[in-house]
Amino acid sequence: MRRGLIGRLLGAHPVGTAFVTPYVVFLAAVFAYPLGFAVYMSFHDYFFAAPGAVVERPFVGFDNYVTVLSDPAVRRAFGNVLIFLVINVPLTVVLSLVLANALNAAIRWRTFFRVSYYVPYVTASVAVVGVWLFLFNSNGLVNSVLGPLAPDPSWLVNSGLAMPTVAIYVTWKQLGFFILLYLAALQNVSRDLYEAAAMDGAGRWKSFLNVTVPGVRPATTLVVLLATVTGANLFTEPYLLTGGGGPDGASASPVLIMYQRGIEQGNPDVGSAIGVLLVIGVLLLALIERRFVGKEES
Amino acid sequence: MRLRFVALLIGAFVFLFPFYYMLIGSLQAEPDPSVSGAFPKPGNLTFHNYAEINKAIDLGRSLINSGIFTGGVILGTLVFGVLAGYALARLQFRGRGLVFNLMLLIQVVPFQLLTIPLYVLIVRSYGLADSYLGMILPFLINSTAVFVFRQYFLQLPAELFDAARIDGASEVSILWRVAVPLVRPALLTGVLLTFIGPWNEFLWPFLITKQQDLQPLAVSLSNYLTTVSSRATNPFGAVLAGACVLAAPAVTLFVIFQRRFISANLSSGVKG
Numbered sequence: 001m002r003r004g005l006i007g008r009l010l011g012a013h014p015v016g017t018a019f020v021t022p023y024v025v026f027l028a029a030v031f032a033y034p035l036g037f038a039v040y041m042s043f044h045d046y047f048f049a050a051p052g053a054v055v056e057r058p059f060v061g062f063d064n065y066v067t068v069l070s071d072p073a074v075r076r077a078f079g080n081v082l083i084f085l086v087i088n089v090p091l092t093v094v095l096s097l098v099l100a101n102a103l104n105a106a107i108r109w110r111t112f113f114r115v116s117y118y119v120p121y122v123t124a125s126v127a128v129v130g131v132w133l134f135l136f137n138s139n140g141l142v143n144s145v146l147g148p149l150a151p152d153p154s155w156l157v158n159s160g161l162a163m164p165t166v167a168i169y170v171t172w173k174q175l176g177f178f179i180l181l182y183l184a185a186l187q188n189v190s191r192d193l194y195e196a197a198a199m200d201g202a203g204r205w206k207s208f209l210n211v212t213v214p215g216v217r218p219a220t221t222l223v224v225l226l227a228t229v230t231g232a233n234l235f236t237e238p239y240l241l242t243g244g245g246g247p248d249g250a251s252a253s254p255v256l257i258m259y260q261r262g263i264e265q266g267n268p269d270v271g272s273a274i275g276v277l278l279v280i281g282v283l284l285l286a287l288i289e290r291r292f293v294g295k296e297e298s
Numbered sequence: 299m300r301l302r303f304v305a306l307l308i309g310a311f312v313f314l315f316p317f318y319y320m321l322i323g324s325l326q327a328e329p330d331p332s333v334s335g336a337f338p339k340p341g342n343l344t345f346h347n348y349a350e351i352n353k354a355i356d357l358g359r360s361l362i363n364s365g366i367f368t369g370g371v372i373l374g375t376l377v378f379g380v381l382a383g384y385a386l387a388r389l390q391f392r393g394r395g396l397v398f399n400l401m402l403l404i405q406v407v408p409f410q411l412l413t414i415p416l417y418v419l420i421v422r423s424y425g426l427a428d429s430y431l432g433m434i435l436p437f438l439i440n441s442t443a444v445f446v447f448r449q450y451f452l453q454l455p456a457e458l459f460d461a462a463r464i465d466g467a468s469e470v471s472i473l474w475r476v477a478v479p480l481v482r483p484a485l486l487t488g489v490l491l492t493f494i495g496p497w498n499e500f501l502w503p504f505l506i507t508k509q510q511d512l513q514p515l516a517v518s519l520s521n522y523l524t525t526v527s528s529r530a531t532n533p534f535g536a537v538l539a540g541a542c543v544l545a546a547p548a549v550t551l552f553v554i555f556q557r558r559f560i561s562a563n564l565s566s567g568v569k570g
Binding site: 009010011012013014015016017019020022023024026027030031033034035037038041048099102103105107108109111112113114115116117118119120121122123124125126127128129130131132133134135137139140141144145172175176229232233235236239240243244255258259262263268271272275276278279282 | 302303305306309310312313314316317319320323329331332333335336378379381382384385386389390391392393394397400401404407408409410411412413414415416417418419422435436438439441444468469470494497498500501505516517519520523524534537538540541542544545548549551552553556
């Protein structure tokens with residue numbers, strides 16, 4: 001190991017720089033530069049032009065943001081994503097923690113259960129959307145089981161139920177991944193704490209609340225954050241499940257609107273502004289959630 | 299204990315039933331949405347739907363496209379990701395902390411914000427629309443996999459590396475001869491984690507492939523779902539047949555290698 005001037009300048013293993021170069025170039029080209037470019041576009045009158053054509057793209061200040069915020073469809077989409085998160089996030093946390101806790105015990109068919117919970121997560125959304133369409137159709141299996149209790153209009157074409165149905169679909173689809181996260185976190189909860197709780201006469205429910213739930217709090221913070229980010233990125237499900245965000249925009253997501261405005265209608269500047277607002281929204285939400293969920297973490 | 303078992307069983311039913319229904323539905327000649335339709339009737343079973351979807355979208359071609367897309371991402375992540383993960387875990391060089399923090403920061407940037415600028419850059423500026431390279435580029439190196447690789451390399455004893463260096467081995471040969479063989483099982487986990495992403499990815503290839511013979515199966519299937527299906531005789535049967543073809547590789551891989559997904563394997567990635 002060489003020391004001296006070169007060592008101090010470049011570190012003990014300068015070859016490391018060569019090893020990370022492709023990755024750094026990738027991060028710069030695919031994340032950093034487009035990120036800056038998105039912000040740039042959102043403040044300019046940016047439109048698609050023929051390659052090589054010299055066009056003027058003047059600075060327009062907050063014009064694109066004004067366009068976005070005064071568009072009722074965009075406001076509705078942001079509202080929709082809130083509905084989505086209010087259903088999806090608590091459901092995800094509760095169901096995945098309870099199922100992971102049940103799976104963590106010595107139980108018959110553990111492998112079978114783990115596989116069955118994880119299968120929806122590894123399957124393409126496009127594939128399972130096909131089945132859900134078939135199941136939740138007006139005359140689909142779910143409605144024939146429900147009989148007179150079936151909602152009218154049916155699930156995916158009912159403006160009050162479309163977004164909740166999408167939220168439940170995504171919860172079901174992603175749950176396996178979060179179960180796995182909690183299973184990993186449960187390995188770190190000390191056995192001694194359960195024994196101490198049992199000694200104090202705590203039942204199964206009490207020790208779940210007083211030992212398990214605080215014990216996996218860091219994982220809960222992560223689950224809440226990841227579920228929020230997943231929700232904010234929602235596109236495939238409303239696009240395919242509800243035919244492009246119907247009925248009447250009731251299940252449109254911000255990313256769906258961003259795609260329609262930015263690419264279909266050829267206004268990448270407006271699309272970028274929606275993207276920037278979405279990210280700011282997610283960051284704010286993540287901060288609030290951290291205060292809320294991670295409060296007892298020191 | 300019995301209660302717990304029953305609860306898990308009900309859960310498993312909820313999770314698996316749509317897949318069972320997908321398979322049954324794909325084999326039915328006439329769609330039957332009533333409850334009895336969930337049970338196969340010998341007279342109603344046929345492979346016709348598979349032929350139908352294969353006529354509408356070239357399944358073989360689409361699967362090859364999905365394979366090239368996924369394979370490119372896995373290759374990029376393995377080659378460049380292992381290099382970066384090893385350097386971040388085992389090498390002291392200027393800027394290491396910066397790269398590591400950059401990697402963590404990237405995890406927070408939602409990919410969807412980048413959709414529009416990447417579309418503009420890759421399609422308009424670089425002219426990579428309707429190409430495998432354009433499809434693969436945004437996913438070429440998976441940061442989560444880099445992070446997981448780094449964690450695995452960190453777990454190896456430092457003496458091993460010191461000894462190899464004293465013997466005069468170059469870093470490239472240490473990585474290739476010492477480090478990689480020791481973490482080979484972990485690399486398989488990395489491959490499996492990476493596989494799911496591009497195989498199931500929809501939005502990005504949907505945006506940049508307009509040519510049908512370049513579209514991955516997820517994209518061609520969704521196009522069939524939104525446009526052509528209304529004209530087919532048994533649209534749901536055909537969609538479900540396509541869905542089975544799309545789901546089968548990922549599900550099969552996962553069932554075979556499910557031990558690789560056990561919590562102990564992932565926990566090192568989660569703990570950070």
